[in-house]
Amino acid sequence: MARLSPRAATLIALAAIALLAPLLFPSSFYYRIGALIFINGLSVIGLVILVGFAGQVSLGHAGFAGIGAYTCALAPVHVGLHPALAMVLGAAISAVVAWLVGRPILRLSGHFLAVATLGFGILVYMVLNNESWLTGGPDGIAVADIGLRDLLRDYDIKVTASQLWYWLGAAALLVGAFLALNLQNSPTGRALRSLHDSEVAARTIGIDVARMKLTAFVVSAVYTSVAGSMLAMMNRFVTPDIAGFMHSVELLTMTVLGGAGAVFGGFVGASILTALPQLLTVFEEYENLLLGVIMMLVMIFLREGLVPSIARRLRRGGSK
Amino acid sequence: MRLTSIVKTASLIMATTALGAMALPAMADIKIGSSLSQTGPASFLGDPEAKTLTMLVDELNAAGGINGEKIELVMYDDAADANKARTFATRMVEDDEVVAVIGGSTTGTTMAMIPVFEEAGIPFISLAGAVVIIDPVKKWVFKTPHTDLMACGKIYEDLKKRGLTKVGLISGTGGFGQSMHEQCLSIAGDYGIDIVADETYGPKDADMTPQLTKIGATEGLQAVVNPGFGQGPAIVTRNFAQLNIGVPLYQSHGVASKSFIDLAGEAAEGVRLPASALLVADLLPDSDPQKAVVVGYRDAYEAATGSDVSTFGGHAYDAFKILVAAIERAGSDDPAAIRDEIEKTSGFMGTAGVVNMSATDHLGLDLTAFRMLEIRDGDWTIVAD
Structure with a gap:
């Protein structure tokens, strides 16, 4: 049997999961969970590029989700832009902001990016929270309908909002994964991974370290911004929490839990941390405790994250 | 080896929980949903609300339920996160198939849930404060707290x-x-x-x-x-x-x-x-029509939970009583019939005051429900009107 390249294998696995999972759904509520997994997964793939490939940590990525989400909420009202186009605008704004934040910071080595992004995330959150004349403040703001369901209804296709966003989310995730996997195997991707291993070594072979890091940061910001926009359009309502510090930490945890080095790992991390809280509601007050214990166990026993650790064990088992 | 066994046990536990959660039999006759902020920054709202609902459901079921049918309360903790609340709203509608929902401790979570219930046609009584929830009037949305x-x-x-x-x-x-x-x-x-x-x-x-x-x-x-x-x-x-x-x-x-x-x-x-009069239950003159309700709720709550009564739990009390009365009058658990009866609520005496709802007013409280209090010698006193 001809071996699939890891790139094709990841894409086929993601597509198969998206296509087959609905067969197991007992009710259409599970489409909502699926959609959330895909959208979170998209953010996390962005972070895989930044954390896994380039070895940089961002503690403020939710800020970009906030920019994407609020652009979708505000641009249709104030500029008359269709929400789907507003998503593109949000991504552009996020890219410019990431470039402006990253450019001075990423010339330095060390954890300056983590500190700077922490401040950036809090700044976005505070603006969304306090400028209530524009953003609706802590009570949040409604987002216009993208009108796709009405369009489908004209063709006699009736889908619930959750179902629609399940398929949109799956499509976005596949596109995101495809781009990330191509990046991974491109000269840029190899350069990123080399500076992850050793910046000095990367520099000696002629890699512009600062520029590479900046590229990774801007690309990951765009991923998270698009995911934020999609979340806003799916919920048709958004509060400043989307840009909150906890959301940043949540995204980073998903990345590390699944295994920051691999695109598929990011998807697994997003799946677990999105679905598990729903599963654990049965335990009521022990929900958070169990979530914490599971994450600690993974970090202690599977240090590289779930997917790389398990893949390695399988390989070792197979070669015996 | 150790690792594989850990992974196996973990997946086994997860699989059994998943099966267990899905295999829960639908024994309850009338399912009421609720998503409250029991933890997180708004827990001072969600906690007394959740305790109140649990207490009232137990009380009602012990007394034989509504028209002989028992109530099952499906309760989730959204931790004041609008995205989570939205997910739970979808879960209550699509998966739990509740006939009515109480909750949304905060304005943010309430506003995030409204589109779900409006589309599915499930009556929703919010416990949050802001006036935007019921103004403009939304067909399926009601609320109990003062604005x-x-x-x-x-x-x-x-x-x-x-x-x-x-x-x-x-x-x-x-x-x-x-x-x-x-x-x-x-x-x-x-x-x-x-x-x-x-x-x-x-x-x-x-x-x-x-x-x-x-x-x-x-x-x-x-x-x-x-x-x-x-x-x-x-x-x-x-x-x-x-x-x-x-x-x-x-x-x-x-x-x-x-x-x-x-x-x-x-x-x-x-x-x-x-x-609301709840805080000064004992100071109300016996002739006050609200006295029996607020004293009754306060005593029951403090006996059941051992903690001080708060107005927020009172909002949950009002919502639950209005909903139960509506289900009783509707004589069925059809969400549309329940909605129509909630809208017809009139002369209901709750902890927040007299509620008279209509097609144009989904709150139904007036200013007389509010008491002006003054703090004297470290306690509340009522300012004479």
Whole structure:
């Protein structure tokens, strides 16, 4: 049997999961969970590029989700832009902001990016929270309908909002994964991974370290911004929490839990941390405790994250 | 080896829980859903609300349920996160198939859930404060707490009675403070109130002396109003007393709990605020039509939970009683029939006051439901009308 390249294998696995999972759904509520997994997964793939490939940590990525989400909420009202186009605008704004934040910071080595992004995330959150004349403040703001369901209804296709966003989310995730996997195997991707291993070594072979890091940061910001926009359009309502510090930490945890080095790992991390809280509601007050214990166990026993650790064990088992 | 066994056990546990969760038999006759902020920044709202609902459901089922049918309460904790609340709303509609929903402790979670219930056609009674929830009227959405608009109205009424018109505002920048601040500005004109100073403070600020100094220096200042929630108002009250500004201070219904008096200490003397009768249940004259309801709820709640009663739990009490009465009248668990009956609620006496709903008013409370309280000797007293 001809071996699939890891790139094709990841894409086929993601597509198969998206296509087959609905067969197991007992009710259409599970489409909502699926959609959330895909959208979170998209953010996390962005972070895989930044954390896994380039070895940089961002503690403020939710800020970009906030920019994407609020652009979708505000641009249709104030500029008359269709929400789907507003998503593109949000991504552009996020890219410019990431470039402006990253450019001075990423010339330095060390954890300056983590500190700077922490401040950036809090700044976005505070603006969304306090400028209530524009953003609706802590009570949040409604987002216009993208009108796709009405369009489908004209063709006699009736889908619930959750179902629609399940398929949109799956499509976005596949596109995101495809781009990330191509990046991974491109000269840029190899350069990123080399500076992850050793910046000095990367520099000696002629890699512009600062520029590479900046590229990774801007690309990951765009991923998270698009995911934020999609979340806003799916919920048709958004509060400043989307840009909150906890959301940043949540995204980073998903990345590390699944295994920051691999695109598929990011998807697994997003799946677990999105679905598990729903599963654990049965335990009521022990929900958070169990979530914490599971994450600690993974970090202690599977240090590289779930997917790389398990893949390695399988390989070792197979070669015996 | 050890690792594989851990992974195996973990996946086994997860699989069994998943199966267990799905295989729960649908034994309940009438399913009511609820998503409240039991944990997180709004837990002081969600916690008493959740305890109240649990208590009332147990009580009702022990007494035989509604028209002989038992109630099952499906309750989730959204931790005041709008995205989570939205997910739970979908879960309640699509998976649990509830016939009605109580909850949304905060305005943010409520607004995030509304589109789900509006589309699915499930009656939804919110426990959050802001007026946007029911204005404009949404077909399936109701609420029980007083609005911030009404709190401002009550305060302005009292000011007018005392002949005070020049008011300084100091508002928190949290959701409650911002929303009430806006409402207070919007209706000031209707009551002939002149806002002469307008300052804000952050939810975590530990000192409001600069803002209060500025307000105190405003020419012609006759009273200060503080729309806010949590610890901020207690600090404002203390700073206000330290600066000796010498005009009356009004707080909002957001601080109407015993812990406010404890936090503010002696500085709270003479502070006035609008609040529901629940806080002063014992002070009500026996002739007061609300007395039986508020005393009954307070005693039952304190006996069942061992903690002090709060107005927030009272909102859940009102919502549950209105819903149960509507299901009884509807005689079925059809969501549309229940919705129609909720809208016909009239003359219902709750902890927040008399509720008369209509097609154009999904709150149905008027200002008489609010009492103006003054803090004297470390306790509440009712200001005579």
